[in-house]
Amino acid sequence: MSNKTLTITDNRTGKTFDFEIKNGSCGPAVADLTTFYDKTGMFVYDPGFKSTASCSSGITFIDGEKGILLHRGYNIEDLAENSDYPEVCYLLLNGDLPDLQNKKKFIKILTHHTMLHEQILRFYSGFRRDSHPMAVMVGIVGALSSFYPEKTYDFSSEKGKWVAVSRLLAKMPTMAAMAYKYSLGQPFIYPKNELSYSENFLHMLFSTPSGEYKPSKASVAALDKLLILHADHEQNASTSTVKIAGSSGANPFACVAAGVASLWGPAHGGANESVIRMLNIIGDEKNISQFIKKAKDINDPFRLMGFGHRVYKSHDPRANVLRKYCHDLLNEVESFNAPLFKLATKLEEIALNDEYFIKKQLYPNVDFYSGIILKALGLPESMFTVIFAVARTVGWISQWKEMTESENRISRPRQLYNGKEIRQFIKINKRKKNESMFPEHIE
Numbered sequence: 535m536s537n538k539t540l541t542i543t544d545n546r547t548g549k550t551f552d553f554e555i556k557n558g559s560c561g562p563a564v565a566d567l568t569t570f571y572d573k574t575g576m577f578v579y580d581p582g583f584k585s586t587a588s589c590s591s592g593i594t595f596i597d598g599e600k601g602i603l604l605h606r607g608y609n610i611e612d613l614a615e616n617s618d619y620p621e622v623c624y625l626l627l628n629g630d631l632p633d634l635q636n637k638k639k640f641i642k643i644l645t646h647h648t649m650l651h652e653q654i655l656r657f658y659s660g661f662r663r664d665s666h667p668m669a670v671m672v673g674i675v676g677a678l679s680s681f682y683p684e685k686t687y688d689f690s691s692e693k694g695k696w697v698a699v700s701r702l703l704a705k706m707p708t709m710a711a712m713a714y715k716y717s718l719g720q721p722f723i724y725p726k727n728e729l730s731y732s733e734n735f736l737h738m739l740f741s742t743p744s745g746e747y748k749p750s751k752a753s754v755a756a757l758d759k760l761l762i763l764h765a766d767h768e769q770n771a772s773t774s775t776v777k778i779a780g781s782s783g784a785n786p787f788a789c790v791a792a793g794v795a796s797l798w799g800p801a802h803g804g805a806n807e808s809v810i811r812m813l814n815i816i817g818d819e820k821n822i823s824q825f826i827k828k829a830k831d832i833n834d835p836f837r838l839m840g841f842g843h844r845v846y847k848s849h850d851p852r853a854n855v856l857r858k859y860c861h862d863l864l865n866e867v868e869s870f871n872a873p874l875f876k877l878a879t880k881l882e883e884i885a886l887n888d889e890y891f892i893k894k895q896l897y898p899n900v901d902f903y904s905g906i907i908l909k910a911l912g913l914p915e916s917m918f919t920v921i922f923a924v925a926r927t928v929g930w931i932s933q934w935k936e937m938t939e940s941e942n943r944i945s946r947p948r949q950l951y952n953g954k955e956i957r958q959f960i961k962i963n964k965r966k967k968n969e970s971m972f973p974e975h976i977e
């Protein structure tokens with residue numbers, strides 16, 4: 535054991551226990567508690583993992599106090615300003631930015647696998663016409679695992695891992711665009727490989743057999759930046775879900791489907807959808823103060839969606855970058871003066887100057903602006919989290935790959951049990967009459 539240790543005293547017995555303190559390259563040190571149970575006979579209690587480093591990783595670093603986000607050592611602001619999404623994917627996966635030749639090769643690999651097996655297309659028609667596109671995505675991404683089965687692909691091998699990486703990255707926009715087309719009842723639009731990743735995505739979303747969609751420069755830039763800014767975010771809920779699923783050796787396509795499910799929630803990727811829904815409910819500038827009051831009321835569950843973050847406590851660096859592209863796009867689109875966008879700008883201004891939000895360090899997060907950008911691109915709210923899922927796929931699969939390449943044990947957290955102690959089984963005819971566990975309308 536190194537001489538840097540954390541000593542914990544059990545006040546019940548006076549016994550002390552030493553745990554090694556490990557330093558990462560940046561950020562807080564960690565106390566290695568892997569032997570905590572063996573030494574103390576106790577578990578560590580940390581619901582929500584607020585103080586838990588669940589793994590060691592070299593991909594993404596966040597300093598929540600200073601508002602810093604680094605991918606493989608590069609500042610997110612620099613990447614968003616100077617890079618494009620495929621380059622950031624390459625960086626996350628490989629550890630370094632590609633040279634020209636390797637970038638071309640990577641893009642060729644991605645573009646060669648953008649199409650879906652025709653059998654997959656039949657899955658879509660099995661979904662209800664009015665399904666939420668995230669419900670469709672969970673199903674379709676999971677279904678890919680049947681097209682990439684373990685009996686054909688050894689996902690523990692280097693080759694198998696790259697098959698999973700390349701197919702997922704290439705096919706996600708196609709699956710997402712088809713989920714959208716299905717919801718509209720429009721024919722699926724096949725990928726066009728001469729287009730850039732973001733242009734192709736917009737093409738599949740908005741072209742129809744009768745008309746080619748020609749996106750503006752600002753639209754392509756806004757989408758590309760949005761994809762970069764959502765590409766990875768350390769051990770967040772959906773990434774941890776992918777890794778926990780993957781820790782058992784499950785098929786990586788199924789693991790990513792689990793990540794899609796986790797992302798869907800309103801406290802995670804679903805927040806951008808909730809931002810627009812909230813703006814619609816607020817409805818008018820004159821109602822803002824009433825909703826700010828509701829957000830501050832501890833007895834009211836209402837929260838300002840798109841504000842606050844578990845990790846960022848001074849500002850969300852992704853939000854700062856996206857804010858600029860959001861305003862560029864809004865300046866271009868006809869709907870710039872639309873009441874919804876005006877309302878968003880006003881809400882941002884009021885919340886940024888409100889004492890409660892300043893004191894609690896609740897700043898607009900990336901989802902506040904991404905919701906507005908996606909709305910300005912012409913997408914319905916139900917597609918917002920789908921776009922986030924496309925962007926985050928590289929984070930999920932990079933982190934999954936890194937995990938499979940390091941010492942990997944199945945994730946198996948323990949608990950603080952607060953249920954009944956051991957009791958005797960009573961035969962059914964001897965049991966006391968009890969209440970049904972179902973609410974009435976379920977029965």
Ligand code: CMC
Pocket residue numbers: 767770800801802803805829830832836837838839840841842843844845894896899900901
């Ligand atoms: N509006 C009003 N009050 C808030 C908000 C908000 N958006 N967010 C946090 N608070 C208050 C909260 O009531 C609590 O007050 P108190 O100390 O009096 O109990 C305090 O601030 C701390 O909140 P918390 O819930 O303990 O913080 P958390 O770290 O558990 O939650 C969060 C982080 C993002 C879930 C939360 O801020 C939230 O619900 N925000 C709105 C949803 C949202 O925009 N989510 C997207 C997050 S960014 C995308 C991503 O990375 O996935």
